[in-house]
Amino acid sequence: KNQVEQSPQSLIILEGKNCTLQCNYTVSPFSNLRWYKQDTGRGPVSLTIMTFSENTKSNGRYTATLDADTKQSSLHITASQLSDSASYICVVRSPSGGYNKLIFGAGTRLAVHP
Amino acid sequence: DGGITQSPKYLFRKEGQNVTLSCEQNLNHDAMYWYRQDPGQGLRLIYYSQIVNDFQKGDIAEGYSVSREKKESFPLTVTSAQKNPTAFYLCASSIGTGTSYEQYFGPGTRLTVT
Numbered sequence: 001k002n003q004v005e006q007s008p009q010s011l012i013i014l015e016g017k018n019c020t021l022q023c024n025y026t027v028s029p030f031s032n033l034r035w036y037k038q039d040t041g042r043g044p045v046s047l048t049i050m051t052f053s054e055n056t057k058s059n060g061r062y063t064a065t066l067d068a069d070t071k072q073s074s075l076h077i078t079a080s081q082l083s084d085s086a087s088y089i090c091v092v093r094s095p096s097g098g099y100n101k102l103i104f105g106a107g108t109r110l111a112v113h114p
Numbered sequence: 115d116g117g118i119t120q121s122p123k124y125l126f127r128k129e130g131q132n133v134t135l136s137c138e139q140n141l142n143h144d145a146m147y148w149y150r151q152d153p154g155q156g157l158r159l160i161y162y163s164q165i166v167n168d169f170q171k172g173d174i175a176e177g178y179s180v181s182r183e184k185k186e187s188f189p190l191t192v193t194s195a196q197k198n199p200t201a202f203y204l205c206a207s208s209i210g211t212g213t214s215y216e217q218y219f220g221p222g223t224r225l226t227v228t
Contacts, residue, residue: 004156009154031215034216041123041202041221041222041224042221042222043118043204043206043219043220043221043222044157044204044219045219046216049216089156093215099162099164099170100208100215101159102157102159102217103156104156104157104158105156106154106155106156
């Protein structure tokens with residue numbers, strides 16, 4: 001069964017600290033993996049995309065990694081800011097019958113406190 | 115939220131009533147999607163449409179209906195047959211193929227049925 005599991009479910013950190021969010025997936029076939037940021041009551045916004053051949057990709061203070069062998073990805077946030085408080089969703093794309101199916105993780109809810 | 119509008123932001127209905135959620139996009143995207151988001155769960159696909167006048171059931175289509183008469187519009191009707199309609203509903207549209215494929219999300223509609 002295609003699944004995307006994220007950990008931890010929730011996380012509280014102090015402003016300025018770093019944190020790492022985890023994503024494990026069992027999706028086949030695999031096309032790519034995206035990390036989205038979703039503010040409360042808003043739609044998700046893409047942070048970064050990882051393809052099979054990419055190990056690391058950065059977008060400002062966000063760095064995503066992908067290990068396609070172990071089917072794991074992580075999102076590292078450096079020098080957190082209050083505005084980083086949001087849910088972070090790991091999404092794996094799987095091409096299936098001409099349709100680009102997306103399998104969503106349940107998300108990690110991050111709270112950054114002053 | 116990039117060119118996708120959903121209205122209203124909050125919607126309240128009595129049990130047994132049908133309700134229609136609006137989704138409009140000005141991105142000239144061919145494909146559009148409806149998702150449902152519940153606490154602690156990943157987004158689940160309700161319906162999708164890859165082209166005007168055509169749409170397909172997603173993973174949880176029971177109790178929902180859609181239409182795609184115009185490229186820009188993809189309204190979702192939550193019928194009285196939907197057992198647990200209270201949720202956050204997200205509309206999305208997509209562009210590209212291969213590694214350039216990306217879904218863009220609207221701001222969402224929170225539906226509460228009592």
